Amino acid sequence: DARVTQTPRHKVTEMGQEVTMRCQPILGHNTVFWYRQTMMQGLELLAYFRNRAPLDDSGMPKDRFSAEMPDATLATLKIQPSEPRDSAVYFCASGEGQALGEQFFGPGTRLTVL
Amino acid sequence: SQQGEEDPQALSIQEGENATMNCSYKTSINNLQWYRQNSGRGLVHLILIRSNEREKHSGRLRVTLDTSKKSSSLLITASRAADTASYFCATDGAGTYKYIFGTGTRLKVLA
Numbered sequence: 001d002a003r004v005t006q007t008p009r010h011k012v013t014e015m016g017q018e019v020t021m022r023c024q025p026i027l028g029h030n031t032v033f034w035y036r037q038t039m040m041q042g043l044e045l046l047a048y049f050r051n052r053a054p055l056d057d058s059g060m061p062k063d064r065f066s067a068e069m070p071d072a073t074l075a076t077l078k079i080q081p082s083e084p085r086d087s088a089v090y091f092c093a094s095g096e097g098q099a100l101g102e103q104f105f106g107p108g109t110r111l112t113v114l
Numbered sequence: 115s116q117q118g119e120e121d122p123q124a125l126s127i128q129e130g131e132n133a134t135m136n137c138s139y140k141t142s143i144n145n146l147q148w149y150r151q152n153s154g155r156g157l158v159h160l161i162l163i164r165s166n167e168r169e170k171h172s173g174r175l176r177v178t179l180d181t182s183k184k185s186s187s188l189l190i191t192a193s194r195a196a197d198t199a200s201y202f203c204a205t206d207g208a209g210t211y212k213y214i215f216g217t218g219t220r221l222k223v224l225a
Binding site: 004035042043045093105107 | 145147149155156157158159162202212213214215216217218
């Protein structure tokens, strides 16, 4: 059955290291979202793509975060350099159609930056 | 910010009882959605209600929307232990293209 996949599921790294998280949206979905979830801030929208074009990345710290969609089957979120405050669960979600509707979430990447 | 605020933050009930969660938001919306998140998992969509709808049902779920009060409620009837999860509302802003998620209600259903 169709689902959003994310890799890796868990990542432990040291401060200053580069982290790349990957997401495979559901085939045929044309919208992709990146979220970050922490106990303190809840679920925050980091970036939003439609038809592979970035429409909004205002939620991302621009100096260290970047999000791309090299093709329709892959979305990446990169942090360079990583900091302890980036520790969180990062979710990718995809959806279809022009109008906003249901988002299908991946299982998340749990990132720990030491 | 148009972030939804869920109330209560946590709720503990016995199996078979009904659970009601509320969501309040700040600006006008096109749609409001409810999601469930089991521990350690991603969010799962439950139901979407449009701004011109007042009530919607899906199985044991009943969602109401009062745009004049900028609030919505999610009712789970005849709760089961498997309903134990966090529940989030998500609102879009009229004229925007993205959803903002609320802070969530942690529901615990005791067997």
